[in-house]
Amino acid sequence: MQLEKDFFKRDVTQVARDLLGCKLSVSREGGVFRSVICETEAYDGEFDLACHASRGKTPRNSVMYGEPGVWYLYLCYGMHWMLNVVAGPKGYPAAVLLRGCEHFAGPGRLSKGLGLNGVFNGLPAKRDCGLWIESGERQPGEIFSGPRIGVDYAGPEWSAKPYRFWFSNA
DNA sequence: CATTCGATCGGG
DNA sequence: CCGATCGAATGA
Numbered sequence: 001m002q003l004e005k006d007f008f009k010r011d012v013t014q015v016a017r018d019l020l021g022c023k024l025s026v027s028r029e030g031g032v033f034r035s036v037i038c039e040t041e042a043y044d045g046e047f048d049l050a051c052h053a054s055r056g057k058t059p060r061n062s063v064m065y066g067e068p069g070v071w072y073l074y075l076c077y078g079m080h081w082m083l084n085v086v087a088g089p090k091g092y093p094a095a096v097l098l099r100g101c102e103h104f105a106g107p108g109r110l111s112k113g114l115g116l117n118g119v120f121n122g123l124p125a126k127r128d129c130g131l132w133i134e135s136g137e138r139q140p141g142e143i144f145s146g147p148r149i150g151v152d153y154a155g156p157e158w159s160a161k162p163y164r165f166w167f168s169n170a
Numbered sequence: 171c172a173t174t175c176g177a178t179c180g181g182g
Numbered sequence: 183c184c185g186a187t188c189g190a191a192t193g194a
Contacts, residue, residue, distance in 0.1 A: 078187035080178050097177055108178050150177055
């Protein structure tokens, strides 16, 4: 089952949590490649100093202000594409970073492995666009949370927030 | 216009 | 620990 807009139109930390166990799906050469999402991070609004929207709306982060369920990709460190999905109601800038899937460890490896780049930025996470997310099963009691990675610049309060979620399948 | 600095990764 | 690598953001 493809996840619909209402799934993403909720509190971003809840969305980040519920994405664990879901399947990131890419259509390629007539077939579909699926990978279970096992690590995510939430970026929650303009007051979140780790969020790109913390300094207001800019050309880069504008898709975060739009409809939920839309891909937000940007280039980081000049070489890695970060794959995010917009969450929360329209007008509220929030997104979930997909940090890891069963086949790929790390957000940069994930995008590279799937051949993703900026052309997906702003496209809806729908099957028609070739990149979407399907619901999946999850084992109860296997979810963990902790601080986000690489956001020390956000200051002690916001870098310490337990906005990173992962689960153990093994 | 110049400079800084990343939501990273791999190599030494 | 450090370098790669480049566009966005900031400040002069």
